[in-house]
Amino acid sequence: MNANESSSSENELNRDLVKKLEELSDKSHQNADCFQSAKPMINEAALWSLLGVVLWLLILAVVA
Amino acid sequence: MSNQEININNKVEAEALEGRIPVLASERIYKSYSSILWTCCTFSAATWAFLIGSYLPYVGDWRIGVAGYAIGLLIGMALVTLASGVPSHKYGTDVIDSAKSSFGYRGIIIPLFGLLATLIGWSYVVEALTARGTANIVSTINGSEISETMVVSLGVLVLLFVWLVTSKGPKLFEKINNYVGPAMMIITVVMFWILFDTYGLGYLWNTQLPKEDMITNDPVRGLALAIEFGMANAMTWWPVMGGLTRLVEKRKHVIGPSVMGVGVLGAAFIAAVAALSSISAGTYDPTIWMIELGGPVLGSVCLGIVMISNLATMVVMFYLAGVSIQQIKLFSRMKWGVLMGVIILPGIYFAFNTEWLLSSVMSWLSYNGVMFVGITGITLVDYFMLRNQEIEPASLFATKGSRYEYWSGVNWVAVAIVGLSTAAYLWLYNPITAESAYLFKYLGASLPIVLISGLVYYIAARIILVRLKKGSYNLPGVSLRSAVLDSDSPEKTLKVAL
Numbered sequence: 001m002n003a004n005e006s007s008s009s010e011n012e013l014n015r016d017l018v019k020k021l022e023e024l025s026d027k028s029h030q031n032a033d034c035f036q037s038a039k040p041m042i043n044e045a046a047l048w049s050l051l052g053v054v055l056w057l058l059i060l061a062v063v064a
Numbered sequence: 065m066s067n068q069e070i071n072i073n074n075k076v077e078a079e080a081l082e083g084r085i086p087v088l089a090s091e092r093i094y095k096s097y098s099s100i101l102w103t104c105c106t107f108s109a110a111t112w113a114f115l116i117g118s119y120l121p122y123v124g125d126w127r128i129g130v131a132g133y134a135i136g137l138l139i140g141m142a143l144v145t146l147a148s149g150v151p152s153h154k155y156g157t158d159v160i161d162s163a164k165s166s167f168g169y170r171g172i173i174i175p176l177f178g179l180l181a182t183l184i185g186w187s188y189v190v191e192a193l194t195a196r197g198t199a200n201i202v203s204t205i206n207g208s209e210i211s212e213t214m215v216v217s218l219g220v221l222v223l224l225f226v227w228l229v230t231s232k233g234p235k236l237f238e239k240i241n242n243y244v245g246p247a248m249m250i251i252t253v254v255m256f257w258i259l260f261d262t263y264g265l266g267y268l269w270n271t272q273l274p275k276e277d278m279i280t281n282d283p284v285r286g287l288a289l290a291i292e293f294g295m296a297n298a299m300t301w302w303p304v305m306g307g308l309t310r311l312v313e314k315r316k317h318v319i320g321p322s323v324m325g326v327g328v329l330g331a332a333f334i335a336a337v338a339a340l341s342s343i344s345a346g347t348y349d350p351t352i353w354m355i356e357l358g359g360p361v362l363g364s365v366c367l368g369i370v371m372i373s374n375l376a377t378m379v380v381m382f383y384l385a386g387v388s389i390q391q392i393k394l395f396s397r398m399k400w401g402v403l404m405g406v407i408i409l410p411g412i413y414f415a416f417n418t419e420w421l422l423s424s425v426m427s428w429l430s431y432n433g434v435m436f437v438g439i440t441g442i443t444l445v446d447y448f449m450l451r452n453q454e455i456e457p458a459s460l461f462a463t464k465g466s467r468y469e470y471w472s473g474v475n476w477v478a479v480a481i482v483g484l485s486t487a488a489y490l491w492l493y494n495p496i497t498a499e500s501a502y503l504f505k506y507l508g509a510s511l512p513i514v515l516i517s518g519l520v521y522y523i524a525a526r527i528i529l530v531r532l533k534k535g536s537y538n539l540p541g542v543s544l545r546s547a548v549l550d551s552d553s554p555e556k557t558l559k560v561a562l
Contacts, residue, residue, distance in 0.1 A: 010397060013083070014549055014561050017461060020085050021547035021560065024155065024457050032089030033314045038150050038453055044319040045142040052138035056291065059131055063283035 083400075084390050084562055086457060087156035092313040093238050100312050101321035101329075102245030103238060103380065107304070108330025109248045110377035111193040111370065112186065114350055116297065116331070117338025121273045124286035126343055130336045132287045136294020136508070137327030143514060144298050144436075145305050145322040147444040151455065152306030153318050159306025160388045161460045163439070165535075166446035166521075169463055170473030174482060176391055178435045179303030183385040184407060185432065186300075187378050191226075191411050192418035194374040195219035200351040201367050205360050219415025226378045227408045230386065231401040234311060237379045248373045249329060251366045255337050255350060258358050263344045271343050279498050285505045292493060294332070295510035299433040301326060302440055307384035382407055396562050431495060437510050438485030441517030442478050450525055450537055458547040459536075461560040467536035475535060477524045485517040 029035060094100040120129030151162040163175050195218040196210075203210045229236060259268060280286050301322075309318050338350075345353035350370060355363030386403050390396040395403055414421050447453060459467040470476070493500045493509035500509070529535045547560040 010562075011549075013085075013396075017085050017560060017562055018547045018549060020088065021458050021461070023088055024086055025544060025546075029089050034089050034092070034153055034156075034312075036315065038146075038154070038315070038448070041150055041315055041319050042146065042448070045146045045323075048142040048319065048323045049139045052135045052142075055131070055138075056135050056287075059128065059135075059287055060284065063128060063287060 083396070084158050084161055084387060084461075087310050089156075089313060092156075092311050093235055094308075094312040094317060095314075097317050097321060099238060099242055100308070100317050101325040103241040103308065104321050104325025105245040105330040106241040106248060106373055106376045107380045108326040108377075109245070109252075109334055110190050110374045111197060111350075112190060113331050113334040114338040114341075115193070116293065117335030118342040118347075118349075119293065120290060120335055120339040121343050122277065122279045123289045124278050124280050124283055125272060126339045127269075128283060128286050129290045129293075130332065130339055132290025133294040133297075133335055134328065134332035136291040136296075136510075137298050137331055138294075138323060139291075140295040140298025140510060141301065141323045141327040142319065143444065144301050144440055145309070145319055146448070147440045148302045149305035149309035149318055149322060150453075151443075151447050153309040153312055153315070154453070155455065155457050155460075156310045157306075157457065157460055158310060158387050159303060160391055162306055162447075162455070163443055164460050164466075165451065165455045165468045166442050166475060167478050168468055168470040168473045168475040168535075169466060171470065171475045171479055172391065174435070174479060175303065175439050176388060178432070178439070179388050180385055182300050182303050182432055183381045183388075187381045187385070188411055188414045188421060190374050190378050190381075191219055191222050192414060192421045194222050194371055194378075195415060196418050196422070197349070197351040197367070197374075198371055200349070201355065201364060201371075204352070204355045205364065215418055216415050219418060220412060222375065222378070223408050223411045223415065225375060226382060227401075227404055229375075229379045230382045230404045230408075233400070234383055237376065237383065238311075241376055241380075244369075244373050244376045245325075247369050249333075251369045252334050252337055254358075254362075254366055255354065256340070258354070258362075259337070259340050259344060262357050268340050268344060273343055282505075285500075288500075288505050288508050289498070292504075292508045292510060294327075295508060296433040296495065297331060298327065299436040299440060299510055302436040302443075303388070304381075304384060307387060308380075390562070433510075434486055434489050434495070435482060437489050437513045438482040438517040441485065441514040441519075442481055442521045444514070445518040445522045446478075446525075449522055456536075456544050456558075458545055458558045458560050461547070461562065462558050465558055470529075470534050475529075477528055478521065481517050481521050481524070484520075485513050488516070489513045 023029060094103070120126055120133055123129040123132065148159050152159050155162065160172050160176050160179060164172050167175060195215045198218050199210045199215045202214065275281060279289060305322060312318055341347065341350070341353055345357065347353055351367055354366055358366060382404060385407055386400070389407065398406065447455070456467050463473065489509050491501060492513070493504050525535070525537055530537045545556055545558045548557045550559060
């Protein structure tokens with residue numbers, strides 16, 4: 001690949017990046033499920049962690 | 065839409081999936097709970113899961129070892145997926161790009177180094193395990209000695225196969241993993257059944273390693289060690305989870321499949337079988353005991369699937385490394401297939417040195433998860449507590465004028481906390497010598513260090529960064545700027561580039 005081809009491909013990639021970043025601010029992406037609040041994911045992660053902590057304490061109580 | 069427009073859209077989608085361009089909600093390839101669950105499971109369930117599982121009986125009691133390991137993975141994977149996976153899921157950006165909001169565009173060299181060491185380092189380890197494992201199977205069936213030529217040839221073949229699959233992009237391995245993941249779980253159940261059938265439940269439940277071989281005979285410290293094995297393993301998933309969740313469509317498919325797939329099914333369950341086999345059959349390595357106990361036909365079929373699972377793991381790791389390494393300009397200009405070739409090629413050297421790799425590099429890789437402990441704490445607090453889940457996507461691809469410019473692209477506060485957290489971790493627990501401080505017995509090392517590094521970063525950001533107006537922590541709710549290729553008005557637009 002020569003320098004011109006490389007630079008043109010880089011410019012093309014950067015134009016695609018700008019296009020994607022614009023689309024990221026569009027209503028279609030902002031209304032998508034992934035763009036909504038992370039609260040359900042925080043709750044789910046807290047539940048898994050809590051399960052781990054409860055099991056930790058239970059086993060500690062048995063072996064200590 | 066014309067054919068030309070469709071072609072352009074397909075090309076841009078491929079560039080996003082194979083590069084750092086954000087992946088939009090409509091382009092995500094993981095659309096169901098099971099598809100991402102099985103990818104996580106396949107990724108986690110390589111032969112290394114057996115290797116790690118074989119260490120669990122050394123904590124004093126294999127039952128405490130397995131339970132503690134599962135607990136560490138439950139807590140650790142939940143934290144790591146929040147820290148690394150959630151921002152990348154929202155914005156479709158690679159984990160290293162998302163981390164620029166806390167480390168700066170030059171500061172991300174630290175997590176990037178950790179990511180490449182983890183993904184590429186472990187890929188070569190899996191290559192060595194696969195080459196030697198397959199040679200083991202062939203030699204056991206033929207009743208011959210393992211030939212080094214065969215190991216080298218198998219290693220090269222493995223690399224060639226992995227290059228061919230990764231060159232096709234993530235859509236192909238998403239399809240493959242839908243079969244490999246469940247198959248691997250079935251094989252693990254078969255392995256457990258063979259052990260149960262051969263030795264009986266009573267023998268398996270009560271047998272332990274000799275007392276003099278144990279790291280500790282104190283059950284409380286043994287539990288802490290096992291939990292730490294799980295937590296440390298989970299920390300090494302920080303570079304991975306963001307790369308995977310940017311391909312996931314819905315929020316409800318992010319946390320559960322990561323904890324269940326990586327932690328419970330892919331790691332804890334397999335580690336339990338490995339722990340049982342190492343105390344009963346005398347070795348963790350299924351390529352040795354499976355044919356002996358299961359017979360040549362059943363043993364070979366099972367091990368064939370284990371080896372395929374290894375290949376699937378390598379494919380996902382090289383894909384994620386390929387996306388992130390494009391942060392380095394030289395690599396971002398390469399075509400995807402060439403880039404994959406460049407990353408995979410050094411594996412040929414390791415194909416000639418599998419024994420050395422498995423004996424020497426494993427020790428170094430033990431330290432590998434340590435640096436992600438501080439990074440997890442910082443990225444967790446930065447995204448959820450300091451930025452209220454809002455980052456400016458254009459700033460992740462900009463240098464001058466980026467909201468995350470800090471000091472010439474480096475957030476020295478975050479860098480210092482990563483250094484301090486690594487030192488604090490090694491003071492609490494040294495993964496090579498297994499020496500530990502008193503507190504380790506009750507708290508482990510990863511969990512307190514993640515929490516403390518997050519807390520210290522929160523305080524330091526409020527006291528230092530907000531006052532010095534670094535990192536735009538004092539700009540909540542400011543309207544987002546448009547990304548452009550050339551900016552005349554830095555207030556409204558931002559110049560971006562890959």
